[in-house]
Amino acid sequence: MKATVAVFFGGKSVEHEISIISGIQALSALDKSRYNALPVYISKDNHFYTGSRMGDIKTYKNLDEAVRKATRVVPVPFGGRAALMRYPAKRFKNNIVAVFDVAMPVVHGTNAEDGTLMGLLEMLGVPYTGCDVLSSALGMDKFAMKAVLRRHGLPVLDALAFTARQFAADEDGITAEIEDKFGYPVVIKPVNLGSSVGISLAQNRGELKNGIDLALEYSGRVLIERAVQNLREINCAVLGDIDEAIPSVCEEPITTNEILDYSDKYLSNAGEAGGKKSGMSSLKRKLPADIPKELEEKVRELAVKTFKALGCSGVARIDFLNDSKTGELYVNEINTIPGSLSFYLWEATGINFPDLLDRLIELALKRHRERKAVTFTYDVNILADASFSGLKGKS
Numbered sequence: 291m292k293a294t295v296a297v298f299f300g301g302k303s304v305e306h307e308i309s310i311i312s313g314i315q316a317l318s319a320l321d322k323s324r325y326n327a328l329p330v331y332i333s334k335d336n337h338f339y340t341g342s343r344m345g346d347i348k349t350y351k352n353l354d355e356a357v358r359k360a361t362r363v364v365p366v367p368f369g370g371r372a373a374l375m376r377y378p379a380k381r382f383k384n385n386i387v388a389v390f391d392v393a394m395p396v397v398h399g400t401n402a403e404d405g406t407l408m409g410l411l412e413m414l415g416v417p418y419t420g421c422d423v424l425s426s427a428l429g430m431d432k433f434a435m436k437a438v439l440r441r442h443g444l445p446v447l448d449a450l451a452f453t454a455r456q457f458a459a460d461e462d463g464i465t466a467e468i469e470d471k472f473g474y475p476v477v478i479k480p481v482n483l484g485s486s487v488g489i490s491l492a493q494n495r496g497e498l499k500n501g502i503d504l505a506l507e508y509s510g511r512v513l514i515e516r517a518v519q520n521l522r523e524i525n526c527a528v529l530g531d532i533d534e535a536i537p538s539v540c541e542e543p544i545t546t547n548e549i550l551d552y553s554d555k556y557l558s559n560a561g562e563a564g565g566k567k568s569g570m571s572s573l574k575r576k577l578p579a580d581i582p583k584e585l586e587e588k589v590r591e592l593a594v595k596t597f598k599a600l601g602c603s604g605v606a607r608i609d610f611l612n613d614s615k616t617g618e619l620y621v622n623e624i625n626t627i628p629g630s631l632s633f634y635l636w637e638a639t640g641i642n643f644p645d646l647l648d649r650l651i652e653l654a655l656k657r658h659r660e661r662k663a664v665t666f667t668y669d670v671n672i673l674a675d676a677s678f679s680g681l682k683g684k685s
Contacts, residue, residue: 363387372414404431419650421627448471463464476514526589526608528606532655539639541577
């Protein structure tokens, strides 16, 4: 009997459309001889939808029309599996629209990839691919990620983080601290976004102010770090879990700007939406990266160490910053659900897309078995013999 795999994509995120592309790519790549593929689209207002048309990328050319023709559902526990229940329910009808065995989150950005969706899947009690709640949250918060990696002895750039309220209250003081700590140029980032959204480079105080304003449009917290000179960006994916993980080949993204941005990643060579040459897979790159063997080995080693330090599972992509003149190498960030699931890196490593998804599902089932062996509740009701006489509220 084939297992049903529910692929979740979309969500309330600035990376909504990129998630749709990645999700459709995964749906298309699932081995249909082994799995029933179930699309679950999360709208920008966090409603869940499914239906036969939701696995077709053309459906999403008009998002309002897409949801009108779909079935709105809510996921609920269902005897060790999970069910999608019609919402609102119809009286005297069977409202179970679909049942699935494994969830595959293919979501990007806040309100989804940051552990939000994983928390829901944990409560459903269903196996799910990828990172758990904690590692997802750490991977999304760049400042927290740096703290953990520094604790594990991994090379990261020093950074300063502050909120919109803090900056408004002491703009001159924070600006002076940035200039004293880093000088120029500096990179300004939203603390908790991916896809290089809201990121800018500042060469002076005016550009710094504009960059902070831009970042605050997308996040309540901003991160500042010095810009690496003679910059070369190198990416490496990792597959596995905290017990065993392997690195992919390395890639070097080709940028049209001083830093890799959203346009470089998704708009410069977009390809056919939902196809294998769209989303992150459309980025112009050198694959494999044209770097010395020693640097390649170091990147791959640090990628696995980063993955394990954050407690990751499934597939993730770790992005590095390299000063091509000094040789300095820093972990920049981790993408716990990378665009296109980094299938192109694994194909170059010798693992095709369907096999990659098989491994993700196997890892999900492994983690689920291990967690089922852990005690989470006591089989006792301490309230059964309790006295509640002193707990009555007053009206």
